[in-house]
Amino acid sequence: MGVGMDSCVLPTRHRGYYLVQTTDFFYPLVDDPYLQGKIACANVLSDLYAMGVSECDNMLMLLGISNEMTQQQRAVVAPQMIKGFNDLCKEAGSSVNGGQSVLNPWFIIGGVASAVCSKDEFIMPDQAVAGDVIVLTKPVGTQIAVNAHQWLEQPKYWSMIEKVITKETVVQAYNASMYSMARLNRSAAKLMHKYESHGATDVTGFGILGHLRNLASNQKQDVSLCIHTLPVFGGMFAAAEAAASAPDGINFKLKEGFSAETSGGLMVCISKEKAQGFCEELQALDGVPAWIIGDVLPGNKTASIKPDVKIIEVENTSLPPYSQ
Structure with a gap:
């Protein structure tokens, strides 16, 4: 199937099944770390949803924790952001199983969303017709x-x-x-x-x-x-x-x-x-x-x-x- 616009769509070694997968991450843009975690999760999952894939089999979390924050700030912000990401992932019917966390100058949050689908579970974004x-x-x-x-x-x-x-x-x-x-x-x-x-x-x-x-x-x-x-x-x-x-x-x-x-x-x-x-x-x-x-x-x-x-x-x- 090649590469989809929002997610890659790849045939697996199991006949009739495809891997639909996407990744995304970005920097905080709202004041509430809990809602920022939800926003990050929603943003990643939207690439699957744009392919008509409504079920995500697994999510990985990508988390960069700022080493320019104090230990107390990190202790408040990071758990709230993680909780928001996890909570929305559960609402989407999926769960976070793995990922990567690092210390660096910037706070970053994102993830990798994966779904294994049969052909009738996704819609390739190339079928538009006049009218x-x-x-x-x-x-x-x-x-x-x-x-x-x-x-x-x-x-x-x-x-x-x-x-x-x-x-x-x-x-x-x-x-x-x-x-x-x-x-x-x-x-x-x-x-x-x-x-x-x-x-x-x-x-x-x-x-x-x-x-x-x-x-x-x-x-x-x-x-x-x-x-x-x-x-x-x-x-x-x-x-x-x-x-x-x-x-x-x-x-x-x-x-x-x-x-x-x-x-x-x-x-x-x-x-x-x-x-x-x-x-x-x-x-x-x-x-x-x-x-x-x-x-x-x-x-x-x-x-x-x-x-x-x-x-x-x-x-x-x-x-x-x-x-x-």
């Missing part, structure tokens, strides 16, 4: 939400956005994005089979358009993928625009589709007739909305965002806290 639509399962704007929250204590940066957003909205967006990042895409992976998805990818560090371009380039048919709608955490679009236009500002390139995300949603190519049912059932299962954000068109395996892309302000208080 399909693209569904997104989480809002974008996590990078802006995390940065804006940090800027509350950094007057130089807060001054760039204070005219377009309140501190209360920043806190709400930060909390909503934090819980969103800690939420599994597992239900979406299961529904990809029920609604006969033609492929998917998750939205992480390359931004929504970066990942859509990867998805487009892997298609078997001559199609292009076009985004017409961007659901964004409340207030974060205005904050991103203000930060970009400020003197010596920061351009997150949110509207252009290149703002980095962490543990974002899945972008799923699915027939137009089945997309609404997918969205409605996902909301019933997870209690959060999904959106039809784009179209699969005849084309040359490229991806784009419409110049007049519609921005949906997702109410931060409408996204329930991730309480498990």
